Structures are given as structure tokens and as C-alpha cells.
Amino acid sequence: MAERLRELTTTYFKVWNSHDQAGIEALHSEKSTLKDWNAEHGPTRADVAKGIAGIWKDVPTIKIEIVDLFTSVTNTCVASIRVIVDAATTLKVTDVIEYDDAGLVVRLDAYVAQPKPKVLFVLGGPGAGKGTQCAKIVEEFSDWAHISAGDCLRAERQDPNSKDGELIEQIIKEGKIVPVAITVKLLQKAMVASKKSCFLIDGFPRNLDNVTGWKENVGELGAQVCGVLYYEAKEDELEKRLLSRGETSGRSDDNIDSIRKRFKTYISETMPIIDEYKAKNLVYTVDGMPPADEVWKVTQGIVRQVEAMPPM
Ligand SMILES: Nc1ncnc2c1ncn2[C@@H]1O[C@H](COP(=O)(O)OP(=O)(O)OP(=O)(O)O)[C@@H](O)[C@H]1O
Ligand SMILES: Nc1ccn([C@@H]2O[C@H](COP(=O)(O)O)[C@@H](O)[C@H]2O)c(=O)n1
Numbered sequence: 001m002a003e004r005l006r007e008l009t010t011t012y013f014k015v016w017n018s019h020d021q022a023g024i025e026a027l028h029s030e031k032s033t034l035k036d037w038n039a040e041h042g043p044t045r046a047d048v049a050k051g052i053a054g055i056w057k058d059v060p061t062i063k064i065e066i067v068d069l070f071t072s073v074t075n076t077c078v079a080s081i082r083v084i085v086d087a088a089t090t091l092k093v094t095d096v097i098e099y100d101d102a103g104l105v106v107r108l109d110a111y112v113a114q115p116k117p118k119v120l121f122v123l124g125g126p127g128a129g130k131g132t133q134c135a136k137i138v139e140e141f142s143d144w145a146h147i148s149a150g151d152c153l154r155a156e157r158q159d160p161n162s163k164d165g166e167l168i169e170q171i172i173k174e175g176k177i178v179p180v181a182i183t184v185k186l187l188q189k190a191m192v193a194s195k196k197s198c199f200l201i202d203g204f205p206r207n208l209d210n211v212t213g214w215k216e217n218v219g220e221l222g223a224q225v226c227g228v229l230y231y232e233a234k235e236d237e238l239e240k241r242l243l244s245r246g247e248t249s250g251r252s253d254d255n256i257d258s259i260r261k262r263f264k265t266y267i268s269e270t271m272p273i274i275d276e277y278k279a280k281n282l283v284y285t286v287d288g289m290p291p292a293d294e295v296w297k298v299t300q301g302i303v304r305q306v307e308a309m310p311p312m
Pocket of ligand 2: 149
């Protein structure tokens with residue numbers, strides 16, 4: 001039975017790829033249905049074939065590749081397939097195909113996997129230019145949203161109804177890291193609200209607790225982490241930048257005491273995380289010392305590279 005189902009299914013996709021309407025009709029039983037994420041055809045084979053021919057007409061380049069076939073003692077074959085729409089678009093689809101005793105398709109249900117959102121973590125010392133570069137990215141690349149963990153926490157602190165506001169304020173002033181249960185919830189809320197497909201998660205993950213919290217709450221099912229965009233700059237330059245920003249930012253941590261505490265936290269808690277990602281070859285290191293427009297040229301190239309990565 002298993003071998004027969006494999007043969008029938010392989011033949012089915014061969015005919016499908018030849019875009020032969022009469023050929024595909026002949027592989028369906030007289031009473032046959034087809035349902036996918038977009039449409040429903042049947043209950044006759046002529047109607048199903050007409051529906052499939054409509055897809056070929058709309059997308060003449062469309063092809064299907066079999067990834068895997070699953071069989072059992074039933075007369076149903078589950079096919080994991082790749083639907084190659086064009087050079088830029090491939091869909092991961094699972095077809096559940098039920099055959100009759102004559103080997104004709106009586107029912108085909110197709111399910112599409114939603115591509116996972118792409119994520120770039122953005123790290124670097126305080127004042128390294130993360131926010132400045134992220135703002136440029138979202139201006140140039142329309143699929144991307146900039147979500148700053150620090151901004152999320154500052155907004156939460158401002159919310160008079162938040163039970164975490166006071167704790168966040170104390171921790172930010174001390175240059176320490178807020179428990180991830182608070183931060184990751186805010187990040188997820190911002191991701192959902194943005195309706196974008198690619199995310200710059202700025203200032204995260206800052207420590208091991210952040211890494212664990214991301215894995216437990218978002219994880220590999222929730223996002224495709226494409227790497228870490230890491231801005232490297234010297235501490236004395238960063239101190240100058242932050243003191244200058246502090247003249248107008250109104251941030252309670254842009255003062256010399258908090259700045260020094262933030263550096264300490266960065267060295268002891270964030271650097272080891274960056275090193276871990278480096279060991280996994282996931283870090284795009286950018287020299288953050290030159291003027292912002294020069295840093296941008298490098299940043300731009302990296303985002304293009306990440307955009308070109310196949311979705312998972
Ligand atoms: N390449 C650069 N050269 C000089 N100044 C810069 C550069 N990039 C950013 N700045 C300035 O430095 C300050 C800090 O930049 P920015 O806010 O982008 O850093 P950040 O890494 O997001 O900081 P934080 O982690 O504290 O939020 C800002 O006043 C910004 O205008
Ligand atoms: N993952 C994070 C990010 C930030 N914080 C706290 O916010 C402060 C400001 O962050 P910026 O990225 O805007 O500089 C930071 O010093 C931390 O106190 C955090 O706890 N967790």
C-alpha cells in the first residue's frame with residue numbers, strides 16, 4: 001500500500017507540474033474535492049481540474065517539489081511539498097491526499113505554513129548608535145519594524161496603570177536589567193501591533209535571563225532569529241555621546257552615574273551573550289565609531305543580506 005501511495009502521489013505532482021488540465025482531471029475520481037488556504041473546488045473532477053488550471057493560468061511559472069511523503073495502512077498520503085511560485089516566493093505546504101481503490105484522488109486538502117517573522121537582535125554598548133541605525137533601517141526597508149526593549153520599558157514605566165512601573169524605573173536608573181518576564185511580554189505586544197514581517201529587536205537580549213525568556217516565550221516556532229547586528233565602539237566615545245544626548249533626552253539614565261553603571265552591566269552581562277552568538281557565527285559586527293552616515297552604509301548591506309535569506 002505504502003509504495004503504491006508514493007507512486008500515485010509522485011505521478012500526481014509530475015502531471016501537476018506539466019500544467020495539463022486533462023491529465024490532472026484524469027487523476028481525480030468523478031466525485032472529487034480540493035480545498036486549500038484560498039479556495040474550494042468540486043465536488044466534480046472537472047471543477048477541481050478547472051480550479052487547478054486557474055492557478056497555472058494566474059502563475060505560469062508555478063512548480064511543486066516533493067519534500068517528503070508520509071503513508072500508512074490507510075489510502076491517504078500526506079505530502080510535504082514546496083510550492084515554488086517564483087524566484088522570490090516559495091511556500092511550505094502540506095497536502096493530505098485521499099485516494100479511492102482505483103487510485104484516483106477523491107479528496108485533496110492543502111495547508112500552508114505561515115513564514116516565521118525574521119528577527120535581528122541589535123546590540124552594542126550604551127550609545128553605540130543602535131537606535132540611530134534602526135531608525136534609518138525602517139525608513140529604507142518597508143518590511144521592518146524597530147522595537148526597542150528600552151523604549152518599551154520606558155513606555156510601560158509611564159503607564160499609571162502598570163504594576164511594574166516603579167520596579168522598571170528603579171532598575172533603569174541603576175543600569176541593571178529588568179526581569180525578562182516583563183520585557184518579553186512588551187516585545188511580543190509590540191511585534192503583534194506592528195503587523196510587519198521583519199523585526200529589529202533593539203537592546204535585547206541583554207543577559208542570560210533575556211535569552212532564556214525569548215526561547216521560552218517566542219522560541220524557534222515564533223521567529224526566525226537571523227543574527228545579531230552588533231555595533232562596536234570605544235567606551236570614552238560612548239560616554240561623550242550619552243552625556244551630549246542627556247542634555248536633551250530627558251532620560252533618567254543619561255547622567256554620568258547611571259552611564260557608568262550601564263557600562264558595567266554591559267561588560268559583565270551583555271558581552272558574554274554577544275560572545276555566545278559569535279561562537280555560533282550569528283554576529284554581524286559593525287564599527288560604530290565613524291559618523292552615523294558611514295555606519296549606515298555598512299548597516300544597509302547587512303539588512304539586504306538578511307532580507308535575501310530564505311524564509312523558514
Ligand atoms: N556614528 C555616530 N557618531 C556620532 N554620534 C552618534 C553616532 N550614532 C549615534 N550618535 C549619537 O549618539 C547618541 C546615542 O545614539 P543612539 O541613541 O542611537 O544609541 P543607542 O545605542 O541606541 O543608545 P542606548 O542603548 O543608550 O539607547 C545619540 O545622540 C546619537 O545622535
Ligand atoms: N532588554 C533590556 C533592555 C533595556 N533594559 C533597561 O532599559 C535601559 C535602557 O535601555 P536602552 O537600550 O534604551 O539603552 C537599560 O539600561 C536597562 O536598564 C532592560 O532592562 N532590558
